[in-house]
Amino acid sequence: MSSIRLAFVADIHHGRDNFTKKGSTAMALMAEFRRFVAEARPDAVIDLGDRITDEDTATDLRLEREVAEAFAPIAAPRFHICGNHDRDHLSVADNAGILGQDLGHQTVDLGAWTLVLWRADSRIHRPGGFILPEFDLLWLDAVVRHAGKPLIIASHVPVSGHSQVGNYYFERNADFATYPGGADRVRAVLRGAKVPVVWISGHVHWNTLTQVDGIAHITLQSLTESFTTQPQPAASWGLMELSDQVDWRVFGLDRFEARLATADLARRWTTPLPPFDQHPEIRARLRAAE
Numbered sequence: 001m002s003s004i005r006l007a008f009v010a011d012i013h014h015g016r017d018n019f020t021k022k023g024s025t026a027m028a029l030m031a032e033f034r035r036f037v038a039e040a041r042p043d044a045v046i047d048l049g050d051r052i053t054d055e056d057t058a059t060d061l062r063l064e065r066e067v068a069e070a071f072a073p074i075a076a077p078r079f080h081i082c083g084n085h086d087r088d089h090l091s092v093a094d095n096a097g098i099l100g101q102d103l104g105h106q107t108v109d110l111g112a113w114t115l116v117l118w119r120a121d122s123r124i125h126r127p128g129g130f131i132l133p134e135f136d137l138l139w140l141d142a143v144v145r146h147a148g149k150p151l152i153i154a155s156h157v158p159v160s161g162h163s164q165v166g167n168y169y170f171e172r173n174a175d176f177a178t179y180p181g182g183a184d185r186v187r188a189v190l191r192g193a194k195v196p197v198v199w200i201s202g203h204v205h206w207n208t209l210t211q212v213d214g215i216a217h218i219t220l221q222s223l224t225e226s227f228t229t230q231p232q233p234a235a236s237w238g239l240m241e242l243s244d245q246v247d248w249r250v251f252g253l254d255r256f257e258a259r260l261a262t263a264d265l266a267r268r269w270t271t272p273l274p275p276f277d278q279h280p281e282i283r284a285r286l287r288a289a290e
C-alpha cells in the first residue's frame with residue numbers, strides 16, 4: 001500500500017517574542033519549513049493555527065498577511081485552521097480572505113484515508129475560555145458516523161483530556177488547554193467511530209501522544225516555542241505517513257516519533273468503571289470485608 005504523506009506545522013506565532021514564544025524567529029523558521037516541504041513532497045500541508053501573536057486589529061492583519069506570504073510558495077495543497085490568537089482581533093472571514101481559502105469545516109478525500117479539517121470555534125471567551133458550539137459537534141458527529149475509511153482529524157484545540165502537568169502555559173490553566181464543557185462530548189462522538197481514527201492538534205505547545213478508546217490523539221510542538229528547548233525555539237514541524245501504519249515524526253530540536261498499526265486504531269475500549277464505591281459488586285465486597 002502506498003502511503004499518504006502529510007506535513008504539519010503548528011503555533012507559528014509570528015510577531016513579537018512573548019513569554020517563551022520566540023515569535024521574532026517565525027519567518028526564518030518558515031523558510032526552513034518551506035525547504036523541508038519542497039524536499040519531502042507531502043500530499044498536503046496543514047497549519048494547525050495560532051499563526052500570529054495578537055496585538056490589535058491592524059497589526060494582526062499585517063502579521064497574518066506576512067504568514068500567508070510565507071506559505072504562498074508551497075506547491076502542495078495547503079489547509080489552514082484558525083487558532084485562538086488568529087481570532088482575538090480578527091474574524092474567520094478576515095483570515096479566510098488573507099489565506100485565500102474557505103475556513104469552514106471540510107473533509108478531503110486522500111484515497112485510502114479522509115482528512116477532516118475540524119475548524120471548530122477557537123475564540124477564547126473571557127470569561128468562559130473555549131466554548132464548543134453545538135453545530136461544530138454535530139458536524140463532526142455526522143462525519144464520524146458515516147465514515148467508510150480511516151480518518152485523520154486536525155483541529156487547533158486538543159480534545160484528548162491529556163494531563164498538562166509540566167506544561168509552561170497550562171499546568172495551572174488546564175481549562176484553557178481544551179474545550180472544558182465540550183471535549184468529553186467530542187470523545188463520546190469519536191467512541192462511535194467504526195474506522196481507525198487519528199486526531200492531531202496544536203495549541204498546547206508540546207509533543208504528546210495520548211490514546212483514548214483506541215484513538216490516537218497527537219499534539220505537535222509549536223514552531224517557535226522555547227519552554228522545552230530554551231533558549232532556542234523548538235523549530236518543530238511534523239511529517240505523518242499514513243498506510244497500514246501511522247508513522248509520525250517531529251523534526252527540529254524537540255524530536256518525537258511514534259508508529260501505530262492502523263488496524264489497532266479501529267478498536268474501541270471497554271467503558272471505564274464507575275467510582276468503586278458506586279459499583280454494586282465492588283460495594284458488596286467492601287461491605288462483606290467490613
Ligand SMILES: [Fe+2]
Nearest residue numbers: 050083084203
Ligand atoms: Fe492556541
